[in-house]
Structures are given as C-alpha cells and as structure tokens.
Amino acid sequence: DTGVSQDPRHKITKRGQNVTFRCDPISEHNRLYWYRQTLGQGPEFLTYFQNEAQLEKSRLLSDRFSAERPKGSFSTLEIQRTEQGDSAMYLCASSLDPGLAGGPNEQYFGPGTRLTVT
C-alpha cells in the first residue's frame, strides 16, 4: 500500500501526558499537512510542511503542539500536557507541490489517529 499511513490509529492518554503521532506520506509528495477533526465537524487545518520546512501554522496550533518533518519524509505531531479538549481525530495528508503539479491539487489523507484524553 503506497498511501498515507498514520501511527497509532488510536491513543488513549491521561490528562497532562505527552503524546506523539507519526505520519508517513506518499513517497513522492513533498507537501505534508496536519488537520484536526472533532466529532461532527470537518477537518481543520493545523500546519503544513514543504519538504522539511514548516511554512504555515494555524492559530489552532497552541504552544503545546509541535510538528516536525526532519528529513522531509515522515512527520511527527507532539502534544504536550494534553487536555481533554485535545480529544479529536488527527489527520495527516500529503500532496505534490502545486508549483510542480501545475496548480492546486488534491491532498491524499491518511486514516487518522484518534486521540482520547481522559
């Protein structure tokens, strides 16, 4: 399977703990995106990378959140001191650079990591 993969698929943690999620994009995609989806809502943009550079961060991404893509391949999203409000599905997506693809193009989504903070 050459799609976007995410690990773990589910994570249950206690309030105050740190958690880290991993995303492996489609190998030829140089753009990687993180979204958060709460129950009954559509995904909301958190941040995106072009290669290893983090180019944009949403105001939803508080100081407790940090994302990295150290070698321009996989990415990690860490949440420190988790709160119950962090409970959500965290989605990763990847795409080609629009400049290379000839314009805005679809993002391919992974299955998501469902986080439950108790």
Place this chain on the structure above:
Amino acid sequence: GNSVTQMEGPVTLSEEAFLTINCTYTATGYPSLFWYVQYPGEGLQLLLKATKADDKGSNKGFEATYRKETTSFHLEKGSVQVSDSAVYFCALLRWTGNQFYFGTGTSLTVIP
C-alpha cells in the same frame, strides 16, 4: 476570508432515490472545489473536484458543477445505493494550494 457552508444532515434516503447535498463557499482568489467522502472508520477519500468556474467534476455517478455566480458546488447523484452511505465533505482549496477549508460534513444513510 475562506469558508464552506454545507447542508446539514443527517440525510436518509431510500435506495435509488435522487441525492442533492448543497454546498456554498466564500473565498479570496480562485479556489478549487472538492467533495470528499468518509466511510465509517476510514480516512477521507477524494470523490470529485473542479478547478475553475463552470467545470463539472464527476465520479461513481456523483457530479457537481463549480458555479461562480452562485458560489456553489452542490453534489448530486441520480440513484443512490446502500453503499453510498457515508459522510460527505465539501471543501475549497486556496489557489496557493496550502490548505483545505472543509464544511461540517453531511451524513448520508441509504436504506434498502
């Protein structure tokens, strides 16, 4: 700003009924418009897209036309099947291609 307003659900239809899910948008620049589908327990899958005004996207019997004059991208299918039961998301992609803006999703259940 950029936003998507989507018809609220849930929607329940009998098999072979006609489906319309309304979607309107506001956007700066020239966005591309998409419909994604999410089946239970799975990630979002692209259903169809349109990149400029008057384009029609189509796939698996679904279609939607990019209407700039009414800022709409309504999803239609002439005859739904039980297997179409899922949550449907309308989304716009900024012309810079940096991020999607999604609607809240419309849950569709098709009963035999």
